[in-house]
Amino acid sequence: MKKGYKLECFLVTGSQFYSEEELKDGLTEYASLASTLGFNVLGQQIFNLKKINPSTYYGKGQLESIKRKASLLNCRYVFFNEEISPSQFKNIQKLLTKKIVIFDRTGIILEIFKNNAKTKESKYQVELASLQYMLPRLTRQWTHLERQMGGVGTRGGPGEKQIEIDRRLIRNKITKLRKELVVIKKNREVQSAGRDNSFRASIVGYTNAGKSSLLNAICKPDSTYVENKLFATLDTTTRAFSIDKNTNALITDTVGFIKKLPHSLVASFRSTFEEVDKSDLILIIVDGSESRKVISEHISTVKFTLDDMSIKLKNFILVFNKIDQIKNKEKMSFLKKKYSDAIFVSAKEHIMVDYLKKQILNFINKDFISRTIVLKHDKSSLLKNIYRMFQVDSRDDGYKFIRIKVRGRKEDFNFIDKLIET
Ligand SMILES: Nc1nc2c(ncn2[C@@H]2O[C@H](COP(=O)(O)OP(=O)(O)OP(=O)(O)O)[C@@H](O)[C@H]2O)c(=O)[nH]1
Numbered sequence: 001m002k003k004g005y006k007l008e009c010f011l012v013t014g015s016q017f018y019s020e021e022e023l024k025d026g027l028t029e030y031a032s033l034a035s036t037l038g039f040n041v042l043g044q045q046i047f048n049l050k051k052i053n054p055s056t057y058y059g060k061g062q063l064e065s066i067k068r069k070a071s072l073l074n075c076r077y078v079f080f081n082e083e084i085s086p087s088q089f090k091n092i093q094k095l096l097t098k099k100i101v102i103f104d105r106t107g108i109i110l111e112i113f114k115n116n117a118k119t120k121e122s123k124y125q126v127e128l129a130s131l132q133y134m135l136p137r138l139t140r141q142w143t144h145l146e147r148q149m150g151g152v153g154t155r156g157g158p159g160e161k162q163i164e165i166d167r168r169l170i171r172n173k174i175t176k177l178r179k180e181l182v183v184i185k186k187n188r189e190v191q192s193a194g195r196d197n198s199f200r201a202s203i204v205g206y207t208n209a210g211k212s213s214l215l216n217a218i219c220k221p222d223s224t225y226v227e228n229k230l231f232a233t234l235d236t237t238t239r240a241f242s243i244d245k246n247t248n249a250l251i252t253d254t255v256g257f258i259k260k261l262p263h264s265l266v267a268s269f270r271s272t273f274e275e276v277d278k279s280d281l282i283l284i285i286v287d288g289s290e291s292r293k294v295i296s297e298h299i300s301t302v303k304f305t306l307d308d309m310s311i312k313l314k315n316f317i318l319v320f321n322k323i324d325q326i327k328n329k330e331k332m333s334f335l336k337k338k339y340s341d342a343i344f345v346s347a348k349e350h351i352m353v354d355y356l357k358k359q360i361l362n363f364i365n366k367d368f369i370s371r372t373i374v375l376k377h378d379k380s381s382l383l384k385n386i387y388r389m390f391q392v393d394s395r396d397d398g399y400k401f402i403r404i405k406v407r408g409r410k411e412d413f414n415f416i417d418k419l420i421e422t
């Protein structure tokens with residue numbers, strides 16, 4: 001976003017597939033994305049398209065009317081709530097002239113992610129997704145790119161067009177970022193290797209559902225960043241918490257999902273979701289204060305996105321958050337009936353959080369068996385594996401045997417039993 005201009009925007013949406021009501025709901029969510037970026041929404045326009053114009057998405061007359069309205073409102077930014085193809089983007093820009101700055105849905109989400117990325121990993125992930133987005137949309141951004149990428153000396157041979165040079169620079173940068181992300185991922189795996197023995201839960205959900213608030217409520221004292229902004233969290237945070245005096249578990253907070261999340265972003269963030277993939281339990285958090293229709297859409301989006309990342313939902317609990325905001329008793333009983341296995345909590349007001357922890361404990365007890373492993377001294381080299389794989393409750397080093405009382409996953413017992421037998 002260019003500095004120095006008033007942050008005021010005009011929202012546009014149009015489709016032949018959705019009803020006017022659905023498009024309106026979509027714009028309400030899009031307005032919160034705009035306000036997360038610090039924009040005031042001055043106006044909006046919904047088009048029921050008969051068909052999408054292949055070269056400009058909207059019809060020429062429709063674009064003329066957008067241009068007129070934006071000019072009347074003295075509004076420089078027009079945000080389209082769809083993904084506009086690179087060539088449509090260029091043609092729309094030509095029609096609306098340079099006075100108007102346009103963004104599509106992917107562009108807006110990428111801007112928010114850019115603002116909110118904090119760690120090196122999330123910054124690189126967002127940069128990678130942005131460059132992939134930018135590559136086919138490149139027009140005349142040479143000077144900008146040259147500055148960004150330390151361009152002096154990177155120019156190609158004489159006669160090479162600027163745009164080609166830009167593309168080459170971007171491709172090189174993409175390759176470099178991919179390599180650096182692999183290194184970061186490896187380091188992360190090394191760091192988390194020592195945590196193998198604990199039960200792992202992950203929190204996933206639509207953006208702003210209260211994932212970070214729930215992590216804080218479960219772990220206390222609060223330390224994870226909570227804000228009424230979309231995509232406040234872009235980094236996975238894992239924290240340890242104790243359920244009772246004998247049981248510790250790990251819980252991971254994740255990036256929120258949204259409808260039509262750009263695929264390049266999903267792909268870039270996939271590696272941070274490996275923690276979720278390895279989880280023993282997934283908590284799907286839903287903002288219960290939303291309308292029934294939105295709730296059902298949010299649940300579908302979360303399941304769809306997990307599926308898109310090939311994350312299997314083996315063990316999961318559906319958790320409705322913000323129940324302090326559900327004033328309508330009829331809606332509450334509707335939700336309890338429709339989602340009969342779900343748990344209803346308020347992370348902010350600490351309602352039913354202990355009950356949720358008990359349910360997590362049930363999962364731990366179901367999945368984590370208690371057993372005593374008996375080791376002869378000549379097998380003591382296996383102790384390091386045992387400490388890594390299990391929660392050790394007690395150890396008795398006898399004359400003939402070492403007896404270790406542990407808790408762990410069934411498959412880990414099978415694995416260690418084989419090692420003991422051989
Ligand atoms: N009323 C109410 N508000 C809540 C509750 N839980 C969270 N919130 C509010 O909801 C907003 C979003 O909370 P977060 O915990 O940041 O949500 P998130 O899911 O981590 O959001 P992202 O990281 O942006 O995807 C904040 O303003 C919280 O204070 C709750 O139980 N009741």
Ligand SMILES: [Mg+2]
Nearest residue numbers: 211212232233
């Ligand atoms: Mg968060």
